[in-house]
Amino acid sequence: MTGKPRPDLNDTATTPYWEAAARHELALPCCDGCGLVFFPPRERCPGCWSAELSWQPMSGGGTVWTFTEVHVAFYDDTWADDVPYVVAVIELDEGPRMLAGIVEPDMASLAIGDRVEVTFEDRPEGVTLPVFRVVE
Amino acid sequence: MSVLDGIAIVGVAETAIGKLPGRSAISLQAEAGVAAVAAAGLAKGDIDGVFSFSGYSQAMMLHAVRVAEHLGLRPELAVVTDVGGPGTHHAALLNVAAAIDAGMCTAALCTYGENGISIRRSGRGRAPGTLTGGEDFEAPYGQIAMISGYALFAQRHMHMYGTTSEQLGAVAVASRYHASLNDNAHKREPITLDDHQASPMISSPLRRLDCSLISDAGGAFVVTSIERARSLGVPYARVLGYGAAATHHIPSQAPDLHELGGPVAAARAFERAGLTVADADAVYIHDACTFSVVAGVEALGLCVEGEGGPYAESGALALGSKCPVNLHGGMLSHGHAGGVFHLLDAVRQLQGTAGRRQVEGAEIVVAHGNGGVFSTFSTMVLGRGP
Numbered sequence: 001m002t003g004k005p006r007p008d009l010n011d012t013a014t015t016p017y018w019e020a021a022a023r024h025e026l027a028l029p030c031c032d033g034c035g036l037v038f039f040p041p042r043e044r045c046p047g048c049w050s051a052e053l054s055w056q057p058m059s060g061g062g063t064v065w066t067f068t069e070v071h072v073a074f075y076d077d078t079w080a081d082d083v084p085y086v087v088a089v090i091e092l093d094e095g096p097r098m099l100a101g102i103v104e105p106d107m108a109s110l111a112i113g114d115r116v117e118v119t120f121e122d123r124p125e126g127v128t129l130p131v132f133r134v135v136e
Numbered sequence: 137m138s139v140l141d142g143i144a145i146v147g148v149a150e151t152a153i154g155k156l157p158g159r160s161a162i163s164l165q166a167e168a169g170v171a172a173v174a175a176a177g178l179a180k181g182d183i184d185g186v187f188s189f190s191g192y193s194q195a196m197m198l199h200a201v202r203v204a205e206h207l208g209l210r211p212e213l214a215v216v217t218d219v220g221g222p223g224t225h226h227a228a229l230l231n232v233a234a235a236i237d238a239g240m241c242t243a244a245l246c247t248y249g250e251n252g253i254s255i256r257r258s259g260r261g262r263a264p265g266t267l268t269g270g271e272d273f274e275a276p277y278g279q280i281a282m283i284s285g286y287a288l289f290a291q292r293h294m295h296m297y298g299t300t301s302e303q304l305g306a307v308a309v310a311s312r313y314h315a316s317l318n319d320n321a322h323k324r325e326p327i328t329l330d331d332h333q334a335s336p337m338i339s340s341p342l343r344r345l346d347c348s349l350i351s352d353a354g355g356a357f358v359v360t361s362i363e364r365a366r367s368l369g370v371p372y373a374r375v376l377g378y379g380a381a382a383t384h385h386i387p388s389q390a391p392d393l394h395e396l397g398g399p400v401a402a403a404r405a406f407e408r409a410g411l412t413v414a415d416a417d418a419v420y421i422h423d424a425c426t427f428s429v430v431a432g433v434e435a436l437g438l439c440v441e442g443e444g445g446p447y448a449e450s451g452a453l454a455l456g457s458k459c460p461v462n463l464h465g466g467m468l469s470h471g472h473a474g475g476v477f478h479l480l481d482a483v484r485q486l487q488g489t490a491g492r493r494q495v496e497g498a499e500i501v502v503a504h505g506n507g508g509v510f511s512t513f514s515t516m517v518l519g520r521g522p
Contacts, residue, residue, distance in 0.1 A: 005275035014272060039388070040273045066295070068287035069340040070278060079278050087279045089288055089388050099270070099388040101277045112295040129276055 004078060006125045013043040016055050021128040024120040026060055028096060029053040039096035058094055060118035062132065065089040065097055069107060090116055090132050101131040110134065138408070139233040144365035144372040144521055147176025147358040148480040148487075153322045153471035155253050156352035161194055164354030164473070165247035166206050172356035177368040178243055180207070183358075185241035186214045187228040191250030191474040203247050212240050220507015221422045223380060223514035224248070225357075225479050230378065232359045242360060248476035249354030269385040269508075283347050283425060284339035285387040285509035290427035291341055293393060296442065299430060301341055303445030305332035307426035308345045308468055310453040315465025317455070317492040322351050322471040346426040348467035355476040357483065366522055371487035376411065376500070377517040379404025387509045397513035398435025402504060405515035406437075413437045416459050416517075417498040418485055420478035422505020423466040429453070432504055433461065435513070455493055463493040479503050479516070486520040 009018050017040075020027035030037045033050030037058075044051050067088035073080040086102040102110070103119060116132035123129060149171030151164050165188065173183060186204040190196040200214035213235055217227040228246050235241035270279055279285065293299045309329055315321035327345060335344040365372040381397025381404070384390045406412055413419075413436045421432035430444030438459060439447040453461040464470045464481035471477060482501040484490040495501075504515040 004278075005271065005280065007272035007276055011272070040386075066288045066292040068284050068291055068342075069337070070281075070284050071337045071339065072281075074281040074284075079280075082278060085278055087277055087284060087288070097388050099274045099277060099279055099386070112292060123276075127276065131277075 004123065004125055006127055009127065014041045017041045018127065020055070021120060021130055024128070026058040026118045026130050027055045028058055028094070030056040037094045037096055039098045058092055058118070062090040062092040062116050064102070064110070064112050064114040064116060065091040066112055067102065067110065086110070088132065101129070103131050103133050105134065139237040140230065140375040140378055142361055143229065143233045143236060143359050144362050144374055145229075145357050145359055145483050146365045146368060146370050146372045147172045147174070147178070148356070148483045149175050150320065150355040150477060150480060151249070151353055153320060153351050153353040153473070156251065157254050159251055159254065159352055161191060161250045161255070161354075162202060162206050164249045164251060164352065165203055165356065166354070168249060168354035168356035169203070169207060169245050169247040172358045173245060176358040176360070177370045178358060180209070182243045183209055183211065183245045185211045185232060185235055185244035187217065187231055187244055187246040189216055189218050189224050189248055189474065191248065191252070193250045193252045193255045219380070219514065220512045221424070221475050221514065222478060222503055222505045222516070223507050223512045224474070225476050226378060226380070226503070226514040226516045229359065229375060229516070233375070236361055242364065244359045245356065246359060247354065247356040249473040251352040252350040252473060253352050270387075274386055274388065279387070281339070282509060283342060286425045286427060287339040287342045288387050289390070289393065289431070289510060290425065293427065293430065294341060296393060297445065299445035301333065301343070302329060303449045304341070304346050304426040304430065305329045306448040307423070307429045307453065308332050310448070311423065311462055311466040311468040313454060314463050314493055315469035318465050318470060321465040321469055322349050323465075323469045342425055342427070348424050348472040349469070351471035351473045353471050353473035355473070355480050357480060362521065371489070372521040373483040373486040373518045374521045375516065376519040377405040377407070377409025378515070379406070379408060380512065380514045382512045385508060385511055390510055394441055396431070396510045398431060398504070398506065398510070399437075401513035401515045402436050405502075405517050409517040411500060411517060413459070413502070415500045416502045417500055418460050418463055418482070418495045419502045419504060420462055420482045421466070422475050422478060423462060423468050426468065428505065429461060429466070431510070436502065436504055436515075455495070460495065463490065463495070475505070478505070482518055486518055
């Protein structure tokens with residue numbers, strides 16, 4: 001086991017995102033210039049190139065835009081204890097799309113368009129990941 | 137007029153394809169390169185430009201000059217292009233054309249390929265060993281393989297258009313049929329739709345037989361001016377139109393299916409060529425998975441958006457149809473070592489050297505497809521020279 005991939009927690013563009021996640025909050029940058037909320041976080045708005053940004057809490061609600069159930073531990077045994085697991089693209093209610101896991105998925109019913117809400121997974125490798133749970 | 141009007145692809149070659157233990161990627165590229173120069177009717181001393189890419193299983197610095205050193209060449213230009221998928225090779229053609237036009241090159245060797253199987257045992261790399269762009273926001277969730285990125289789009293296509301696993305299976309069956317006509321293909325044993333449906337799920341909705349192979353292999357082509365090609369007296373392919381589009385890097389940042397770059401790249405290429413897909417005698421679609429072909433036939437306009445599944449199921453992909461797809465067997469069956477083989481086989485069709493899979497009298501052949509996970513698209517419309 002080589003350990004799961006871990007984001008760079010020292011990248012100044014993204015540290016507020018990971019600090020919020022550690023507090024079990026989902027926050028994204030919002031452009032002060034054009035109002036765009038975007039993902040992934042970066043130091044400049046991809047819409048208008050303004051560097052004036054404010055971090056905003058997200059509602060945590062979204063819909064499943066697409067998903068896949070991964071059945072194979074690719075490359076090595078890093079994910080061997082996790083397969084099968086679900087990776088999804090979630091469209092947040094605020095607009096941006098992000099990739100994340102879906103926890104405790106019911107594969108018999110999981111579908112594109114399902115409503116989800118954010119929850120948080122404190123990983124042993126020292127990072128908290130926003131993940132999503134299907135809501136009725 | 138475009139600089140691309142002045143170039144000719146005069147020689148193509150590929151190595152054996154499959155599990156080639158002990159063979160380094162650069163030795164495979166060099167072997168293909170030497171064979172391509174010979175096929176062009178040229179000699180080592182004629183090559184004054186090297187264009188290459190290392191492939192993703194072992195990405196390297198300054199790869200083209202590494203190839204040049206390996207082959208004892210001291211060219212003016214040794215250039216790497218990395219656009220993803222077929223775009224890498226198509227962009228090399230653009231670079232060569234500009235170099236020839238600028239008087240910086242008269243005959244270029246373009247080499248590709250990797251040892252995606254055997255690299256794992258060397259401990260020096262894996263496929264892909266490069267940073268895929270999702271290090272911070274996708275890999276921590278287990279989105280680490282290209283194929284699960286493709287699965288996300290296949291799933292959405294099924295949701296939006298009713299595409300089925302059996303329709304994807306038709307792509308796999310057609311590819312394997314073509315590979316059965318190609319003695320150099322990695323997998324030549326014919327398969328049935330039942331075989332496809334019985335193959336294990338890898339990343340839903342994609343099964344093992346929906347996935348491209350990983351192969352050890354090298355491929356190369358030689359480009360020179362049209363004038364030089366004529367004097368060599370070898371059959372060659374010309375560039376009639378080239379188009380591309382780049383929209384995103386990581387899967388979550390992709391636009392929706394109908395806004396992906398495929399149709400845009402294809403439309404740009406056909407417009408520049410003054411042709412339509414109805415003029416094509418065959419097409420080659422970069423098939424990282426079966427779904428890539430479904431998306432590709434839609435993007436090229438062989439069918440309308442959303443109808444790629446039924447189109448594949450209709451038998452339209454196979455040799456003998458009006459516009460067969462991936463006659464070498466594609467990456468699904470012929471081999472996957474970076475994706476150059478589509479371009480090589482497109483050239484063979486135009487040279488009339490494709491053997492049992494030859495489309496009689498092929499005049500126009502199109503190479504198309506994506507790099508990344510539908511991140512970049514590239515379409516090259518090729519014509520028979522002279």
